[in-house]
Amino acid sequence: MKEVLSIKGLSKSYKHVKAIRNLNLEISEGQAYGLLGPNGSGKTTTLSIVTGILRQDDGSFSWFGEDPNPMQRRSIGSLIETPHFYPYLSLVKNLRIICDIKGLGYSDIDRVLDSANLLERKRSRFSSMSLGMKQRLGLAAALLGDPKVLVLDEPTNGLDPEGIAEVREMVLEQVKTGKTLILASHILSEVEKICDHVAILKKGELLANGPVKELLTEDEIIEVSCADNGKLSKALQGTDLVSETSEENGTLVMTLCEGVSAAEINAFAFSHQLVISHMLSRKRSLESQFLELVKQEEE
Amino acid sequence: MRKLLHIEQIKLLNYNPFRITLALYFLAFSLGIIIYPAIDKQIPVISLSDVFRFPDVWLFLAWITEPYNALLALIVIMITTKEFNNHTFKTQVIFGLSRSDLLLQKLLLVVVLSLFATLLIGLTSLSLGLIYSYKLTFKIAMENTWILGRYFLAAFSYMIVGLMVAMLIKNTALSLLSFLALRTFLDPVLWLILREHDIKWYLPFRTITRLTPMPDLLELFQRKMNSEEAIDESAFDILPKGLDPWLNILMVSIYVGLALFFSYSLIQRRRLS
Numbered sequence: 001m002k003e004v005l006s007i008k009g010l011s012k013s014y015k016h017v018k019a020i021r022n023l024n025l026e027i028s029e030g031q032a033y034g035l036l037g038p039n040g041s042g043k044t045t046t047l048s049i050v051t052g053i054l055r056q057d058d059g060s061f062s063w064f065g066e067d068p069n070p071m072q073r074r075s076i077g078s079l080i081e082t083p084h085f086y087p088y089l090s091l092v093k094n095l096r097i098i099c100d101i102k103g104l105g106y107s108d109i110d111r112v113l114d115s116a117n118l119l120e121r122k123r124s125r126f127s128s129m130s131l132g133m134k135q136r137l138g139l140a141a142a143l144l145g146d147p148k149v150l151v152l153d154e155p156t157n158g159l160d161p162e163g164i165a166e167v168r169e170m171v172l173e174q175v176k177t178g179k180t181l182i183l184a185s186h187i188l189s190e191v192e193k194i195c196d197h198v199a200i201l202k203k204g205e206l207l208a209n210g211p212v213k214e215l216l217t218e219d220e221i222i223e224v225s226c227a228d229n230g231k232l233s234k235a236l237q238g239t240d241l242v243s244e245t246s247e248e249n250g251t252l253v254m255t256l257c258e259g260v261s262a263a264e265i266n267a268f269a270f271s272h273q274l275v276i277s278h279m280l281s282r283k284r285s286l287e288s289q290f291l292e293l294v295k296q297e298e299e
Numbered sequence: 300m301r302k303l304l305h306i307e308q309i310k311l312l313n314y315n316p317f318r319i320t321l322a323l324y325f326l327a328f329s330l331g332i333i334i335y336p337a338i339d340k341q342i343p344v345i346s347l348s349d350v351f352r353f354p355d356v357w358l359f360l361a362w363i364t365e366p367y368n369a370l371l372a373l374i375v376i377m378i379t380t381k382e383f384n385n386h387t388f389k390t391q392v393i394f395g396l397s398r399s400d401l402l403l404q405k406l407l408l409v410v411v412l413s414l415f416a417t418l419l420i421g422l423t424s425l426s427l428g429l430i431y432s433y434k435l436t437f438k439i440a441m442e443n444t445w446i447l448g449r450y451f452l453a454a455f456s457y458m459i460v461g462l463m464v465a466m467l468i469k470n471t472a473l474s475l476l477s478f479l480a481l482r483t484f485l486d487p488v489l490w491l492i493l494r495e496h497d498i499k500w501y502l503p504f505r506t507i508t509r510l511t512p513m514p515d516l517l518e519l520f521q522r523k524m525n526s527e528e529a530i531d532e533s534a535f536d537i538l539p540k541g542l543d544p545w546l547n548i549l550m551v552s553i554y555v556g557l558a559l560f561f562s563y564s565l566i567q568r569r570r571l572s
Contacts, residue, residue: 051392051393052392052393053389053392053393053570053571054570054571055568069397070392070395070396070397070400071395073392073393073394073395074394074395078393078394080389080393083390084385084386084387084389084390085385085387086310086313086314086385086387087385088313088314088315089309089310089313093309093313096309097306097309097310097391098390098394100302100305100306100309101302101306101391101394101395101396102394102395103302141394
């Protein structure tokens with residue numbers, strides 16, 4: 001897969017605050033890459049640097065294997081934080097400016113406005129738009145010229161539930177067409193629903209990165225009790241039914257391997273002449289895994 | 300460049316404060332032209348309409364309309380600071396303009412406004428000259444048109460200083476106040492402090508205003524009276540002399556160059572978000 005964005009040793013400080021520390025990332029073509037982290041973790045700073053708004057203190061980055069230049073940004077659709085346009089201009093005129101910058105004709109404007117559900121308001125001033133509409137216009141502007149790469153920073157920020165659903169739907173549609181997506185978000189479920197790869201940031205440092213399925217999976221954990229917990233635990237070792245077993249207050253807590261159901265554990269115990277007297281399923285949520293990961297690093 | 304100009308055109312032609320200030324500039328310009336002949340009727344012997352004749356009209360109009368350039372500088376300040384306040388510089392960079400392009404688009408705007416101001420004064424001078432002149436030959440009519448080049452440089456310089464102030468301060472109200480303070484307070488105060496020294500002629504705004512200096516009204520008066528007798532010019536020593544015209548132009552060019560370099564460094568370093 002072709003390299004789209006490569007970040008090497010990127011660092012940025014604001015006076016005494018280190019916003020990013022020695023960040024390294026590789027994003028390839030066709031990936032939907034999430035930058036996940038709590039507020040102040042350096043997501044926006046990273047995207048601001050790679051889109052030319054900020055200058056890094058140290059490190060480098062390249063787009064499509066080349067040193068950054070304005071021409072590359074014309075082939076990327078970006079939405080960084082809240083979209084900013086000329087408040088006194090209509091939506092169409094604002095998008096005409098973007099088309100002129102990108103060297104595009106105006107024929108694509110109606111299409112992107114339509115996809116953002118703003119076609120009827122095309123003659124309205126930007127200042128008269130609600131926050132949700134502004135966000136959708138920002139997304140529409142990013143889609144002008146049908147770019148192969150989208151860089152979106154908190155695209156659902158400040159939106160009501162309906163607006164969040166609409167914007168997510170728009171982004172998902174773009175991902176389905178094979179576009180490369182770089183999405184910064186502090187909302188775990190958003191990254192999980194949209195992205196296939198994720199980098200977890202905290203206080204400007206990269207904690208972990210890799211496929212979402214590997215980093216953030218909803219493990220199924222069950223509590224089991226039987227007449228002889230030790231025997232069951234021993235029997236399960238070496239099988240591909242559980243990945244982890246521990247004992248808590250006279251109960252076995254086991255993490256099931258992918259695709260294994262609680263019924264299979266029951267059948268396994270029965271085949272070893274062990275009758276299960278207590279079984280409780282408890283799922284470890286993504287949220288708890290994410291918090292665990294962030295907490296581990298603190299320790 | 301055409302692309303950048305077109306972008307500026309979309310932004311400005313729909314921006315009311317720009318349209319209003321430009322209309323004010325036009326109004327102030329036109330009112331000046333209407334009012335001077337009206338005053339003229341009340342002054343005997345020396346007719347002010349004499350200065351509306353070729354070839355003096357070029358120099359006279361360039362001199363009296365020079366302060367209006369400050370209004371053009373205010374337009375540039377307003378437009379540039381709004382880009383910072385609305386975060387639209389940031390948007391333009393995200394979508395593919397370089398930081399140098401941001402400065403270049405404002406520079407193109409300054410050139411267009413300078414051309415507009417020069418064209419306006421050129422056409423007005425030509426019209427008044429055609430109305431008021433007794434003798435009309437092509438040579439006399441075109442005699443002092445070189446002042447238009449200097450007028451262009453004066454308008455350009457004013458706006459470049461305004462652009463630099465806007466890039467430095469970013470806030471609209473503070474930038475406007477700072478520019479006006481520089482023009483109407485700091486420069487005159489420095490002039491007073493340095494009045495005994497020749498260095499006073501090197502003050503930036505002084506060199507710009509001296510691009511279109513007060514025409515030699517004394518000579519005009521002499522011609523009007525058709526006097527054979529030479530007037531004792533020592534009585535008019537109080538008239539400002541200033542730097543040699545070419546040295547003055549060189550100084551203005553240096554100041555403009557410095558202001559542009561400073562603006563360029565600022566836009567390269569400024570945080571746009």
